[in-house]
Amino acid sequence: MTIELAEGDIRDAFKNVTFETPVSKIISGARRRQRRQHRVLGTIPAIGFVAAGGAALMTADDLQIASVVCYDKGDPNDPNQGQVNPTSTGQTPESLCAELWEGGYMRGGTRGVVPPLTACVITHNATGMFRGNVGVFPTDEEDLCSTPGLQPLPEGYVNRAMPFAKMMEDAGATIREAAVREGGSEKGACLTGDSAMRVVTEVLRRHGYGDWTVRVAADSEGPCRTEVWFEPQDREAMITSTDPGTKFLTINGGRTASPPEDW
Amino acid sequence: MKKPARVDEFAAFYEATKTPVFRAVLLARAGEQHAAEDAVAEAYEKAFLRWDKLADHPNPTAWVIRAAINQRISTWRRHRRVVADSGAISPMDDAALDPALVQLIRQLPKGQREVLALRVLLDFSTEQTAEALGVKQGTVKKQLHRALHALRLHLVTHEEEAWQ
Numbered sequence: 011m012t013i014e015l016a017e018g019d020i021r022d023a024f025k026n027v028t029f030e031t032p033v034s035k036i037i038s039g040a041r042r043r044q045r046r047q048h049r050v051l052g053t054i055p056a057i058g059f060v061a062a063g064g065a066a067l068m069t070a071d072d073l074q075i076a077s078v079v080c081y082d083k084g085d086p087n088d089p090n091q092g093q094v095n096p097t098s099t100g101q102t103p104e105s106l107c108a109e110l111w112e113g114g115y116m117r118g119g120t121r122g123v124v125p126p127l128t129a130c131v132i133t134h135n136a137t138g139m140f141r142g143n144v145g146v147f148p149t150d151e152e153d154l155c156s157t158p159g160l161q162p163l164p165e166g167y168v169n170r171a172m173p174f175a176k177m178m179e180d181a182g183a184t185i186r187e188a189a190v191r192e193g194g195s196e197k198g199a200c201l202t203g204d205s206a207m208r209v210v211t212e213v214l215r216r217h218g219y220g221d222w223t224v225r226v227a228a229d230s231e232g233p234c235r236t237e238v239w240f241e242p243q244d245r246e247a248m249i250t251s252t253d254p255g256t257k258f259l260t261i262n263g264g265r266t267a268s269p270p271e272d273w
Numbered sequence: 274m275k276k277p278a279r280v281d282e283f284a285a286f287y288e289a290t291k292t293p294v295f296r297a298v299l300l301a302r303a304g305e306q307h308a309a310e311d312a313v314a315e316a317y318e319k320a321f322l323r324w325d326k327l328a329d330h331p332n333p334t335a336w337v338i339r340a341a342i343n344q345r346i347s348t349w350r351r352h353r354r355v356v357a358d359s360g361a362i363s364p365m366d367d368a369a370l371d372p373a374l375v376q377l378i379r380q381l382p383k384g385q386r387e388v389l390a391l392r393v394l395l396d397f398s399t400e401q402t403a404e405a406l407g408v409k410q411g412t413v414k415k416q417l418h419r420a421l422h423a424l425r426l427h428l429v430t431h432e433e434e435a436w437q
Contacts, residue, residue, distance in 0.1 A: 017393050017421070020300075023374045024394060029295035031314055033284045040318035 073131060073142055073164070075171040076178065076240050080107035082117040084149040098176035100168050103129040107146035116148075126150035130160040177217035181238065184213050189236050200234035206249045210238055214247060222247055283324045287317055290334050297390035298341045301383075304375040309341075316341035335405040338395065342387060342406075377424055384408075385420035392417050 078094050094106040104127040114121025125148040132145045144163060147154060155162040188209045189199035201209070203226040214222045224247045226235060239248040291313070299309040316337045320327055327333050378386060384406075391402040392413070403410045 020374075020389065020393050020424070023371055024296040024300070027292070027296050027299060027370060029291045029310070029313060031291070031310075033287045036287060036314060036317045037280065037283075037321055039314060040321040 073144065073167060073170070075167075075174045077143065078103045078106050078129075079132070079143050079145045080110050080116065081145055081147050082119070084147045084151065084154060095178055096168075096171040096175040098172050098179055100172050102168060103144045103146050103163070111148070119148075128154050129163050130155035131163055133159055133161050173217065177213065177219065178240070180217065181210060181213040185209055185236060185238070189234070193234075199236065201236050202233070203235045203249060206235040206238070210247050210249060219245075221245060224249065226250070279324055279328070282328060283321055286328075286333060290337065291317070293395055294334065294338055294341065297338055297394040299370075300378060300390040300394060301342050301387045303379045303381075303383075303386060304370060312341040313337075332401060332405075334395065335397070335401060338391065339405050339407075342390075381420055381423060384412075385416045385423070388413050388416040389420045 075096065078096060080094060094110065096103075096106065107127055107129075108124045110116050111119050111124045111127070112122065119125070127146050128149055128151065129144055129146045132143050144167065145160070154160065185201065185206065186199065188205060189201045190196055192202070192205055193200035207224050207226060211224045214220060214224065222245045226249045234251055235249045237250050239250065240246075294316075295309060295313050298313050299306065302309045302312065319340055320333065320337050327336055330336055381389070387406055388402060391397040391405060392399070397405065399410050399413050402413045406413070408416075
């Protein structure tokens with residue numbers, strides 16, 4: 011038997027093997043993956059926000075200010091992390107992630123025990139997602155933010171994040187009210203795409219983001235459009251439906267956050 | 274959100290490459306069908322998310338195959354799979370592959386399977402294979418030679434046993 015024959019045998023052996031997953035499923039899976047990693051949620055399960063995209067420059071003005079990524083290890087490549095949204099009261103990133111640790115939601119953590127936390131800006135793209143985000147790591151290692159792929163938090167980050175956080179809080183409350191009104195009850199909270207567009211457009215205008223574009227995502231499923239992604243890079247808000255099976259976690263003051271993936 | 278033209282471009286790339294990539298990953302992962310399916314799906318999901326950059330990559334298929342071969346299957350997917358596979362695990366039970374060949378493939382070391390997958394099923398050149406797997410070209414040649422030699426021996430033995 012020659013080498014060529016062996017190669018042909020192998021090719022023949024695989025000729026009936028096909029991969030049938032439709033591209034639509036790959037794309038929706040990719041978007042779910044993105045949402046899981048950027049989800050910042052409103053205060054009832056049917057309503058949430060997702061901030062996607064990352065800033066190209068690592069100055070306070072250009073950071074991804076819509077969410078803070080809480081890692082369970084001192085490694086920005088680690089896939090296990092939770093996200094929390096900044097607050098209009100100006101909490102530091104460390105204090106935001108401390109809530110997840112305090113609640114016992116971080117992998118390897120113990121309820122009530124908050125490890126030393128250090129916030130850095132993620133400057134590399136290893137995860138494909140978090141460049142420009144603030145990451146909070148369970149370490150007091152002084153040099154952590156000087157390691158490749160990270161940089162210290164620039165001054166002014168918290169003040170910069172506060173107005174955006176205020177807009178998101180307002181959007182959460184406004185969408186919730188509208189969804190309850192339109193759905194007839196808390197449990198049946200639901201908004202049509204048109205209604206959600208009106209609500210989100212008005213909230214953005216109210217907070218000085220009137221030049222943003224608001225769209226309804228074409229791949230939304232189900233009748234309710236109660237989730238919004240904010241994409242600061244594109245100045246775009248994308249309205250979609252909440253994925254079935256999405257996990258929600260309530261932390262201080264009724265705010266919700268996205269816990270590590272397999273929580 | 275990707276622009277529609279970019280989505281179409283990705284869809285065309287996906288349709289053109291998904292089956293050869295799956296076959297290669299199936300071979301590289303020793304015929305474990307579910308693991309290969311998950312790895313391929315995850316790799317394409319990641320490719321979609323970075324398609325703006327990947328579209329200009331000289332060999333996006335190599336990027337996907339490398340991602341699929343190297344990636345650790347996420348905990349979430351492993352959990353899902355545990356549920357789906359709550360009965361006896363029977364890799365390749367659905368695939369149209371000869372079980373005897375799967376047995377042969379399993380006897381090859383991982384490195385040889387990966388080289389075989391890329392060189393034979395994806396028709397990658399030695400250079401492309403070396404780049405995708407992060408090894409030297411000489412290593413690719415050696416691994417391919419050894420893999421084919423081992424398979425040939427097994428096939429000959431198998432045929433001789435069949436005659437006896």
